[in-house]
Amino acid sequence: MEPIIELRGVRKSFGAEEVLRSLDLSISKDAVSVIIGRSGSGKSVLIKHIIGLIRPDQGQVLIEGQDIARLDERSMASIRRKFGMLFQGSALFDSMTVEDNVAFPLHEHTRKPRREIRDIVSAKLAAVGLKDMEHKMPAELSGGMRKRVGLARALALDPKIVLFDEPTSGLDPIMAATINELIVRTQAEFGATCVVISHDILAAMSTGHRLFMLYEGRIIAEGTPEEIQEWDDPVVQQFIHGRTQGPISIA
Amino acid sequence: MLLLLEAIFWLVRPPWRWRLFFKQMEFIGVNSLFVVALTALFTGMVLTLQTYYAFRMFAAETLVGVTVALSMARELGPVITALMVTGRAGSAMAAEIGTMRITEQVDALTVMAINPVQYLVLPRIVAGVLMLPMLTALSVFIGVVGGYLVGVNLLGIHGGLFMNNIYEYVDFNDIYHGLFKAACFGLILALVGCYKGFYTRGGAESVGRATTQSMVLSSVLILTSNYVLTALMM
Ligand SMILES: Nc1ncnc2c1ncn2[C@@H]1O[C@H](COP(=O)(O)OP(=O)(O)O)[C@@H](O)[C@H]1O
Ligand SMILES: [Mg+2]
Numbered sequence: 113m114e115p116i117i118e119l120r121g122v123r124k125s126f127g128a129e130e131v132l133r134s135l136d137l138s139i140s141k142d143a144v145s146v147i148i149g150r151s152g153s154g155k156s157v158l159i160k161h162i163i164g165l166i167r168p169d170q171g172q173v174l175i176e177g178q179d180i181a182r183l184d185e186r187s188m189a190s191i192r193r194k195f196g197m198l199f200q201g202s203a204l205f206d207s208m209t210v211e212d213n214v215a216f217p218l219h220e221h222t223r224k225p226r227r228e229i230r231d232i233v234s235a236k237l238a239a240v241g242l243k244d245m246e247h248k249m250p251a252e253l254s255g256g257m258r259k260r261v262g263l264a265r266a267l268a269l270d271p272k273i274v275l276f277d278e279p280t281s282g283l284d285p286i287m288a289a290t291i292n293e294l295i296v297r298t299q300a301e302f303g304a305t306c307v308v309i310s311h312d313i314l315a316a317m318s319t320g321h322r323l324f325m326l327y328e329g330r331i332i333a334e335g336t337p338e339e340i341q342e343w344d345d346p347v348v349q350q351f352i353h354g355r356t357q358g359p360i361s362i363a
Numbered sequence: 364m365l366l367l368l369e370a371i372f373w374l375v376r377p378p379w380r381w382r383l384f385f386k387q388m389e390f391i392g393v394n395s396l397f398v399v400a401l402t403a404l405f406t407g408m409v410l411t412l413q414t415y416y417a418f419r420m421f422a423a424e425t426l427v428g429v430t431v432a433l434s435m436a437r438e439l440g441p442v443i444t445a446l447m448v449t450g451r452a453g454s455a456m457a458a459e460i461g462t463m464r465i466t467e468q469v470d471a472l473t474v475m476a477i478n479p480v481q482y483l484v485l486p487r488i489v490a491g492v493l494m495l496p497m498l499t500a501l502s503v504f505i506g507v508v509g510g511y512l513v514g515v516n517l518l519g520i521h522g523g524l525f526m527n528n529i530y531e532y533v534d535f536n537d538i539y540h541g542l543f544k545a546a547c548f549g550l551i552l553a554l555v556g557c558y559k560g561f562y563t564r565g566g567a568e569s570v571g572r573a574t575t576q577s578m579v580l581s582s583v584l585i586l587t588s589n590y591v592l593t594a595l596m597m
Contacts, residue, residue: 160470163474165470165473165474185478189476189478190476192473192474192475192476193476195474197471197474199467199470199471200467201466201467203466203467203468203470203471204468205463205468205471206462206466206468216475217475220475220476220477221475221476
């Protein structure tokens with residue numbers, strides 16, 4: 113199947129630090145793909161390449177076959193309309209209510225009347241399990257609620273692709289499971305392609321249709337959860353079993 | 364500087380978000396009224412005392428009013444207003460945009476296909492350029508009122524002469540000079556505040572640093588450019 117997102121030979125350095133070293137990655141449509149890797153391994157840098165927040169030093173980033181690596185900002189804006197993104201810290205606008213946060217992309221990018229927007233907002237909030245929260249401010253919400261509002265906002269324009277940066281980090285296990293369930297449901301119900309970044313191997317195994325492991329700036333393993341479980345590489349084995357002994361040096 | 368060019372570029376492109384402009388004008392203008400009025404009042408008052416003290420030696424007390432009015436209109440009004448607004452609004456811009464930067468809210472705007480310079484920076488710069496002259500006009504007026512109170516009511520200068528000399532010797536050019544400088548200072552403080560916020564990197568302490576730096580940098584720029592502008596417009 114034609115991949116919806118494809119990275120070819122992507123290199124990125126910050127100063128002397130090489131974060132991505134000729135990385136190849138191909139993500140297929142209509143599935144939940146999870147990219148795992150240690151903290152600081154460049155997962156956020158990778159996901160920001162996919163949405164054009166960071167441009168590669170070298171290589172191509174193809175979204176539905178179109179190379180966005182050197183696209184100008186105007187054309188980039190129209191590519192971004194295909195995406196929704198849930199940020200690591202939710203990135204809700206603190207100066208706006210929950211309702212205004214979710215309505216924001218609708219006001220900016222559609223000409224729908226207010227009433228209709230309000231209905232869409234309540235529907236999206238209900239879909240992530242939040243009711244009667246419209247008038248709260250982000251500061252009044254718990255971490256899990258903020259993530260769910262962030263997800264509702266990401267889904268507001270019914271994007272084709274939804275990106276999740278560490279959706280469960282910093283949450284209690286029950287809330288983390290709730291968010292993981294929402295990711296699976298987002299894919300199943302909205303038919304969106306989901307790309308999740310995580311260092312939580314158990315969550316990755318249970319939510320991902322396809323797993324990728326990022327290590328030293330490259331994808332070193334790729335497959336179904338079962339294939340990754342059996343992957344014959346000491347680095348992968350050390351990571352998925354969380355061992356302190358092995359080839360990964362603990363810096 | 365690049366940020367300024369980008370902001371100007373977005374100035375001529377839709378969509379214009381009127382609500383954001385008005386919100387920033389309110390934030391910079393209305394919310395600074397009180398501090399600006401208060402500092403202008405006391406500046407006008409102390410200036411009168413000081414000028415009176417010097418002019419008495421030449422028996423030129425009736426020229427105190429015009430000296431105070433000219434100083435307020437050309438120099439002190441714009442500078443004091445700009446410094447107060449820098450402290451109140453310029454540093455708040457750095458803190459606000461800096462926080463948005465480190466909590467990925469700026470990235471969130473970009474991802475939602477909204478240009479953050481257009482959305483965040485442009486309204487603040489426009490509001491700064493428009494509101495500073497208005498606040499300065501107010502501050503000059505209040506400064507002269509303060510001068511009148513001290514000079515006429517306290518030091519016993521003849522009230523009619525105090526005002527007459529002001530009408531005689533202060534002309535539209537002096538006012539224009541001050542207001543033009545105020546607009547430049549508005550540009551400086553908004554641009555510096557936005558710039559420091561926009562390029563914040565790191566954690567919470569970097570927001571604090573950006574705030575302080577914006578305050579220091581824009582104060583220095585206001586005071587130095589004041590000299591340059593005065594010299595150029597002489
Ligand atoms: N904008 C940036 N400027 C400089 N260095 C960066 C930037 N973004 C990320 N890095 C560096 O890249 C490395 C990977 O970061 P990141 O992708 O955030 O890791 P993670 O896998 O935990 O998400 C880190 O060492 C970080 O310091
Ligand atoms: Mg990260």
